Amino acid sequence: xxxxxxxxxxxxxxxxxxxxxxxxxxxxxxxxxxxxxxxxxxxxxxxxxxxxxxxxxxxxxxxxxxxxxxxxxxxxxxxxxxxxxxxxxxxxxxxxxxxxxxxxxxxxxxxxxxxxxxxxxxxxxxxxxxxxxxxxxxxxxxxxxxxxxxxxxxxxxxxxxxxxxxxxxxxxxxxxxxxxxxxxxxxxxxxxxxxxxxxxxxxxxxxxxxxxxxxxxxxxxxxxxxxxxxxxxxxxxxxxxxxxxxxxxxxxxxxxxxxxxxxxxxxxxxxxxxxxxxxxxxxxxxxxxxxxxxxxxxxxxxxxxxxxxxxxxxxxxxxxxxxxx
Amino acid sequence: xxxxxxxxxxxxxxxxxxxxxxxxxxxxxxxxxxxxxxxxxxxxxxxxxxxxxxxxxxxxxxxxxxxxxxxxxxxxxxxxxxxxxxxxxxxxxxxxxxxxxxxxxxxxxxxxxxxxxxxxxxxxxxxxxxxxxxxxxxxxxxxxxxxxxxxxxxxxxxxxxxxxxxxxxxxxxxxxxxxxxxxxxxxxxxxxxxxxxxxxxxxxxxxxxxxxxxxxxxxxxxxxxxxxxxxxxxxxxxxxxxxxxxxxxxxxxxxxxxxxxxxxxxxxxxxxxxxxxxxxxxxxxxxxxxxxxxxxxxxxxxxxxxxxxxxxxxxxxxxxxxxxx
Numbered sequence: 001x002x003x004x005x006x007x008x009x010x011x012x013x014x015x016x017x018x019x020x021x022x023x024x025x026x027x028x029x030x031x032x033x034x035x036x037x038x039x040x041x042x043x044x045x046x047x048x049x050x051x052x053x054x055x056x057x058x059x060x061x062x063x064x065x066x067x068x069x070x071x072x073x074x075x076x077x078x079x080x081x082x083x084x085x086x087x088x089x090x091x092x093x094x095x096x097x098x099x100x101x102x103x104x105x106x107x108x109x110x111x112x113x114x115x116x117x118x119x120x121x122x123x124x125x126x127x128x129x130x131x132x133x134x135x136x137x138x139x140x141x142x143x144x145x146x147x148x149x150x151x152x153x154x155x156x157x158x159x160x161x162x163x164x165x166x167x168x169x170x171x172x173x174x175x176x177x178x179x180x181x182x183x184x185x186x187x188x189x190x191x192x193x194x195x196x197x198x199x200x201x202x203x204x205x206x207x208x209x210x211x212x213x214x215x216x217x218x219x220x221x222x223x224x225x226x227x228x229x230x231x232x233x234x235x236x237x238x239x240x241x242x243x244x245x246x247x248x249x250x251x252x253x254x255x256x257x258x259x260x261x262x263x264x265x266x267x268x269x270x271x272x273x274x275x276x277x278x279x280x281x282x283x284x285x286x287x288x289x290x291x292x293x294x295x296x297x298x299x300x301x302x303x304x305x306x307x308x309x310x311x312x313x314x315x316x317x318x319x320x321x322x323x324x325x
Numbered sequence: 326x327x328x329x330x331x332x333x334x335x336x337x338x339x340x341x342x343x344x345x346x347x348x349x350x351x352x353x354x355x356x357x358x359x360x361x362x363x364x365x366x367x368x369x370x371x372x373x374x375x376x377x378x379x380x381x382x383x384x385x386x387x388x389x390x391x392x393x394x395x396x397x398x399x400x401x402x403x404x405x406x407x408x409x410x411x412x413x414x415x416x417x418x419x420x421x422x423x424x425x426x427x428x429x430x431x432x433x434x435x436x437x438x439x440x441x442x443x444x445x446x447x448x449x450x451x452x453x454x455x456x457x458x459x460x461x462x463x464x465x466x467x468x469x470x471x472x473x474x475x476x477x478x479x480x481x482x483x484x485x486x487x488x489x490x491x492x493x494x495x496x497x498x499x500x501x502x503x504x505x506x507x508x509x510x511x512x513x514x515x516x517x518x519x520x521x522x523x524x525x526x527x528x529x530x531x532x533x534x535x536x537x538x539x540x541x542x543x544x545x546x547x548x549x550x551x552x553x554x555x556x557x558x559x560x561x562x563x564x565x566x567x568x569x570x571x572x573x574x575x576x577x578x579x580x581x582x583x584x585x586x587x588x589x590x591x592x593x594x595x596x597x598x599x600x601x602x603x604x605x606x607x608x609x610x611x612x613x614x615x616x617x618x619x620x621x622x623x624x625x626x627x628x629x630x631x632x633x634x635x636x637x638x639x640x641x642x643x644x645x646x647x648x649x650x
Contacts, residue, residue: 025367025467025469026469026471029472029550030405030469030471030472030473030550031371031401031404031405031472031533031534031535032369032370032371032401032402032404032405032407032462032469033369033370033371034367034368034369034405034464034469035367035368035369035370036367036368036466037362037366037367037368041362042350042359042360042361042362043359043360043361043362043368044357044358044359044360045357045358045360045413045445045446046356046357046358046446047413047414047415047446047447047448047457047459048415048448049415049417049448049450049455049457050450051417051450051451051452051453051455052452053452054450054451054452055450076356076357077357079356079357080355080356080357080359082357088370088372088459089372090372090373090374090415090457092374092376092455120370121370121371121372122372123372123373123374123457125374125375125376125379125380126376126379127376127377127378127379127453127455128376128452128453128455130374130376130417130452130453130455132372132374132415132448132457134372134413134459137357139359141361142350144350144351144355144357144359146351146355147354147355147356148355208356209356210356225354225355
């Protein structure tokens with residue numbers, strides 16, 4: 001056990017990650033961190049909180065909390081097509097558990113190096129296990145990818161597969177065992193921020209968001225910000241073989257639409273640029289699927305087998321139906 | 326009662342404060358906020374967390390939590406001599422208590438306007454009441470005031486009076502009533518970040534810190550970072566009349582040295598610049614007191630009535646002797 005706050009911070013969180021942009025003038029150790037912004041860049045930033053028993057099961061190991069926290073946070077930078085640079089961490093801990101802290105900090109350090117971001121400051125307090133992370137990145141001036149740029153006729157795309165994270169949560173709540181479980185739980189605990197995909201599509205995309213509340217709810221944020229609507233073909237939703245095998249077509253589709261926390265990107269691209277987008281993604285390791293298109297009339301319509309019907313953008317509201325774990 | 330997270334955020338935290346530096350390109354409402362850094366400025370930032378029952382008494386009203394959280398956070402910018410610009414807020418709430426939230430947001434908005442800072446982003450989650458705030462400001466390049474610049478012979482100064490915040494806490498824990506109580510509790514709940522003082526002294530100061538852990542502990546951070554020591558005259562410690570009247574000389578002195586959370590500045594200035602410092606502060610409303618000087622030999626010595634003796638920099642460690650409330 002470490003004996004005090006200062007020693008704890010020094011021991012686990014010094015020299016964690018590196019800033020690929022080279023902008024950090026002063027990191028941990030003074031009253032504030034100091035950044036020298038690169039010339040001709042906008043700063044893009046987002047803060048996220050995770051609470052034990054709300055966002056992850058009580059007793060979750062430090063490494064899993066680290067990857068879930070970090071992946072979810074960096075996903076917001078991906079949604080803006082920003083290049084990650086540095087982050088801060090506010091850690092509230094019930095006690096100084098050195099095993100948990102070591103697992104947490106080792107995993108966080110691995111991810112920080114992988115994504116080229118540096119831990120530059122933080123706060124450590126006593127209390128119920130709660131973690132707030134603020135991530136920061138850079139874009140060219142005025143080039144951050146917003147929610148508000150979608151236009152009628154734009155194609156709607158999503159990365160990867162949807163619904164897996166919800167599946168991973170359910171396998172834990174129901175104590176399911178089976179061949180699909182490791183994949184689904186990995187998807188729940190290790191969301192992969194789509195930074196590289198975002199930087200590839202940024203030139204063509206008109207709007208983007210990351211899927212945190214559920215595809216319908218997040219797509220609806222784009223639609224409201226852009227003052228447009230959408231026609232979705234639910235047959236086109238990308239579903240993993242593992243999720244489909246475990247719960248079948250109907251449940252997979254529901255979770256893909258409303259499950260949330262997949263941290264995939266949903267983005268729009270003008271139809272005329274679709275060939276260029278395909279070319280840009282030709283060797284890319286992450287699948288990108290067209291699931292519909294933007295329409296002028298507000299609201300979301302489903303189109304399937306010749307039928308068209310409206311749907312409500314049911315989301316994932318932390319104060320209403322947040323998973324009780 | 327508001328019905329959901331999005332509505333809650335919109336209702337209480339939209340359009341809160343303004344950024345006096347004009348750097349905010351996009352605030353609340355997208356995946357990230359976007360900042361256009363002013364030319365030729367460093368970004369200075371700090372994150373702080375407060376937990377109910379640890380940093381403030383359970384049941385504390387929203388306005389008091391707001392002023393304590395905001396004052397403590399901006400104090401870190403003062404310690405770097407940075408001009409405040411914008412902030413983010415991660416709010417974890419056990420339930421959606423509209424009375425508490427309204428009191429909190431109204432007070433936060435008042436302070437944000439007063440100090441010229443804008444709320445640009447946040448996160449709202451369910452859980453035990455925990456608040457993390459990250460504050461951001463600007464300095465000229467390389468001009469942030471660090472802990473590491475103190476040199477032997479420098480004079481050591483503190484702003485305002487010390488020990489009042491500890492006194493204010495004790496009046497609550499012991500349920501004290503009396504003429505001094507309103508002043509002391511105000512000092513506890515409404516720490517005043519010494520931004521304007523910091524900007525006045527920055528030209529002359531070699532090092533600075535804000536008094537959060539206790540004067541001795543915080544001064545010791547300067548000494549360790551600067552690899553120097555200090556000789557303090559405890560007779561010179563600035564103590565308020567109210568604190569002295571309530572607990573007398575000996576207890577006042579102890580709380581001034583170790584009480585913590587006064588959020589006054591402790592800073593060092595070369596002796597040769599002391600006249601210029603005095604001139605710069607001639608019309609300043611905040612008192613500034615010389616309490617000793619920097620020496621070459623590490624450690625802290627007290628000097629009083631012809632006697633000199635060493636003292637331990639006893640601090641305020643959140644995991645050891647954090648006030649249990």
